[in-house]
Amino acid sequence: xxxxxxxxxxxxxxxxxxxxxxxxxxxxxxxxxxxxxxxxxxxxxxxxxxxxxxxxxxxxxxxxxxxxxxxxxxxxxxxxxxxxxxxxxxxxxxxxxxxxxxxxxxxxxxxxxxxxxxxxxxxxxxxxxxxxxxxxxxxxxxxxxxxxxxxxxxxxxxxxxxxxxxxxxxxxxxxxxxxxxxxxxxxxxxxxxxxxxxxxxxxxxxxxxxxxxxxxxxxxxxxxxxxxxxxxxxxxxxxxxxxxxxxxxxxxxxxxxxxxxxxxxxxxxxxxxxxxxxxxxx
Amino acid sequence: xxxxxxxxxxxxxxxxxxxxxxxxxxxxxxxxxxxxxxxxxxxxxxxxxxxxxxxxxxxxxxxxxxxxxxxxxxxxxxxxxxxxxxxxxxxxxxxxxxxxxxxxxxxxxxxxxxxxxxxxxxxxxxxxxxxxxxxxxxxx
Numbered sequence: 001x002x003x004x005x006x007x008x009x010x011x012x013x014x015x016x017x018x019x020x021x022x023x024x025x026x027x028x029x030x031x032x033x034x035x036x037x038x039x040x041x042x043x044x045x046x047x048x049x050x051x052x053x054x055x056x057x058x059x060x061x062x063x064x065x066x067x068x069x070x071x072x073x074x075x076x077x078x079x080x081x082x083x084x085x086x087x088x089x090x091x092x093x094x095x096x097x098x099x100x101x102x103x104x105x106x107x108x109x110x111x112x113x114x115x116x117x118x119x120x121x122x123x124x125x126x127x128x129x130x131x132x133x134x135x136x137x138x139x140x141x142x143x144x145x146x147x148x149x150x151x152x153x154x155x156x157x158x159x160x161x162x163x164x165x166x167x168x169x170x171x172x173x174x175x176x177x178x179x180x181x182x183x184x185x186x187x188x189x190x191x192x193x194x195x196x197x198x199x200x201x202x203x204x205x206x207x208x209x210x211x212x213x214x215x216x217x218x219x220x221x222x223x224x225x226x227x228x229x230x231x232x233x234x235x236x237x238x239x240x241x242x243x244x245x246x247x248x249x250x251x252x253x254x255x256x257x258x259x260x261x262x263x264x265x266x267x268x269x270x271x272x273x274x275x276x277x278x279x280x281x282x
Numbered sequence: 283x284x285x286x287x288x289x290x291x292x293x294x295x296x297x298x299x300x301x302x303x304x305x306x307x308x309x310x311x312x313x314x315x316x317x318x319x320x321x322x323x324x325x326x327x328x329x330x331x332x333x334x335x336x337x338x339x340x341x342x343x344x345x346x347x348x349x350x351x352x353x354x355x356x357x358x359x360x361x362x363x364x365x366x367x368x369x370x371x372x373x374x375x376x377x378x379x380x381x382x383x384x385x386x387x388x389x390x391x392x393x394x395x396x397x398x399x400x401x402x403x404x405x406x407x408x409x410x411x412x413x414x415x416x417x418x419x420x421x422x
Contacts, residue, residue: 118338133363150365255365263336271341271359275317277396 044222044251053221055184058138058145061254062224065246066132073132075200076228076242079103082204089205089235092195096203115203116196118268120259123152124173124197125190126212126228129245137254145179145186150257158188165191171208173197186216207234222249318359318402320392327388328356333381335364335374340415342381342403344389358391358403360415372415380414381406387414 064073071078079102085093097113117123123131134151143161148154158179169176169192179188195208206212210232217225224247230240269280328344340360345353360367367377381387386409391401406414 133366252369255368257337257363257365259337264338266334267336267338267341270343271339271357271400272317274357274398275359275394275396275400277394277398279398 044249047221051221053218055218056181056186057140058186058216058218058224059140061135061137061250061252062247063135063250064129064132065248070202071243073245073247074130075202075204076130076230076240081240083236083238083240085205086233086235086237088207092205092235093203096198096205098201098203102202115198115201117198117259118264118272120152120261120264122154122173122197124194125156125175125177126206127198127200128152128154128156129214129226129228130200134257135250135254148254150254153256153258165189171195175212184217186214188214188216190214205235206230206232209234223247224249317394317400318392319395320402320404322393323390323404324393324401325388325390326356327386330381330383330385330387331355332383333378335367335377337364340364340367340377342387342389342406344387354399356391356399356401358389358401358406360403362415367415370416377415380408385409 066072069078076082096115098115117127128136128149128151131149131151134149136150137148139146139148143159145158145160147156147158149156154174156174156177158177160179162180163178165178166176171194172192173194175190176192177188177190179186181187190212191210193206193208193210193212195206195210198204199206210230213229213231215227215229219225226245226247228242228245230236232240273280326344326346328346330342330344332341332343334341334343339362342358342360344356344358346356347353362370364374368374388407389403390405391403393401403415405416408414
């Protein structure tokens with residue numbers, strides 16, 4: 001009887017796995033409009049271990065790897081590794097309301113909480129790096145590396161011409177980024193933030209004085225590894241160093257994923273608020 | 283012996299169904315875990331009135347008529363973004379056609395915890411029993 005049980009189990013799980021795969025073959029011809037074309041793009045061919053790649057060239061489409069854990073790509077570390085907050089950091093953290101489980105305050109009513117992106121405010125850097133739902137395209141151009149984020153259609157400039165970080169930078173949603181190579185590691189330092197943005201979807205905090213560092217490394221044709229570091233004495237009593245994050249190369253193309261206030265407002269009025277018990281009269 | 287066999291088959295199917303529901307619900311986007319009770323899903327038979335394939339999440343609007351003829355207007359939030367749906371073959375035109383007004387659906391939702399007729403969609407079937415917008419990787 002046991003072999004039968006095993007066979008049935010295998011069949012059930014095989015069908016479950018099959019269901020995860022795209023159900024139709026990619027179209028050969030796509031219409032204009034990006035978002036409108038159909039099936040998922042073909043997967044990249046398997047990696048040939050002997051295939052050479054340029055470890056100093058990140059050109060192409062990438063995506064933060066998704067997984068079952070918030071530490072896979074959505075947050076610096078697990079909650080138990082968040083550094084102690086300063087009084088200021090704690091006060092700001094406690095002012096944030098999200099609809100997500102966690103140690104932060106939770107918004108049941110109104111359901112939308114006060115996450116700034118829910119009214120289409122910029123995610124900014126670093127939060128764009130923690131959005132695993134989208135993709136980002138790297139471009140190498142003279143004196144810069146550009147990162148085009150699908151989410152909110154955002155362009156990021158990383159200056160590679162040897163300039164220093166600005167001394168008293170104005171606050172920007174994206175910060176001001178300067179990069180350099182240390183061997184095969186791309187080190188990007190960013191300062192000058194707008195601290196109204198959230199670090200991640202759980203409302204973690206940074207101040208406008210934060211120094212944010214990324215250390216990127218291309219470990220094979222299809223993999224980038226990156227570690228983030230936050231030095232922000234106004235918010236945390238010690239530096240916060242992330243787990244190693246994995247980004248995977250993507251086939252296909254970058255899509256339009258703009259946040260249109262008219263769409264977001266419609267969603268808030270018809271779904272998010274009513275789900276939290278707030279009914280808008282029409 | 284036969285009872286034992288049936289129990290084991292049932293257990294296997296239960297685990298597989300659990301995997302499916304978990305995979306659909308784990309990565310819903312904004313506030314989903316707080317707003318909706320996905321551990322007590324409801325299944326409704328309704329008729330589509332509107333469908334919006336938009337960010338941040340597509341939305342299904344449908345009417346449910348009870349035995350007394352009373353109509354309740356429901357809204358369902360599709361957890362995956364349009365981008366994720368499109369990666370699984372459900373582009374805007376296909377989705378809109380499949381859920382055009384008048385389409386009869388059987389829909390399973392995690393309902394709002396405060397009792398309003400809103401829910402996060404866990405499964406939609408059409409009259410033929412075909413699953414619509416099926417995918418297994420809704421993202422945060």
